[in-house]
């Protein structure tokens with residue numbers, strides 16, 4: 001059974017690859033960023049401090065570990081996750097990883113895929129990103145454009161740019177990634193479940209590498 005996490009910098013291609021992996025491997029896709037954006041839009045049931053979450057996201061900062069851990073633990077306890085899942089954006093800190101490892105061993109991660117993407121390509125990727133607010137499909141105006149400019153291929157919704165995709169916020173998210181998320185690479189390398197993927201290739205070449213690892 002596959003229980004996979006994707007680690008990559010902001011704009012590293014987690015959401016793009018997750019959509020393809022979900023389709024190919026039939027995994028449940030759990031994207032913490034999408035869940036928090038749904039909470040901010042008032043579309044998620046449960047007791048959440050919406051203003052607090054909105055503030056962290058707008059500043060490009062990580063939401064406190066315990067809030068994230070409670071949300072993810074609750075999500076993977078739902079029946080659809082019994083056959084495996086794909087984490088996109090979790091864990092983001094060693095504290096989150098340790099808390100996740102402390103839960104039921106039958107729910108622990110089997111694979112962690114680290115998409116290596118150099119800092120210098122990230123700005124281009126995020127400043128050109130367009131997202132569907134309805135189905136969360138992700139496009140790029142140059143490398144992965146929709147068939148009709150500004151319109152989602154899947155459901156015809158008008159595409160939007162994310163609030164946190166401003167240059168200043170992107171640079172801050174990158175700094176936070178390097179300080180708080182990069183230590184996870186050695187954490188999972190030590191646990192012998194980490195595979196490095198060259199994330200600075202075409203979307204389809206990255207996906208081929210992922211398929212090779214997960215099909216082995």
Ligand code: AP5
Pocket residue numbers: 008009010011012013014015016017032033034036056057060061062063064068088089090091092096125126128129130138139140141143144173199200201202203204206
């Ligand atoms: P989140 O939504 O997870 O944002 P992120 O990690 O910054 O990652 P992105 O969604 O920006 O990028 P991506 O890697 O998915 O890249 P994409 O596929 O879109 O988190 C947002 C916020 O939520 C956080 O800042 C934090 O506040 C909070 N949060 C979430 N999880 C949390 C946690 N666990 N703990 C605490 N806080 C949390 O690709 C980007 C663009 O590049 C697209 O346009 C795409 O078309 C293009 N592209 C993708 N791959 C390629 C390629 N190979 N070649 C060329 N272009 C490509």
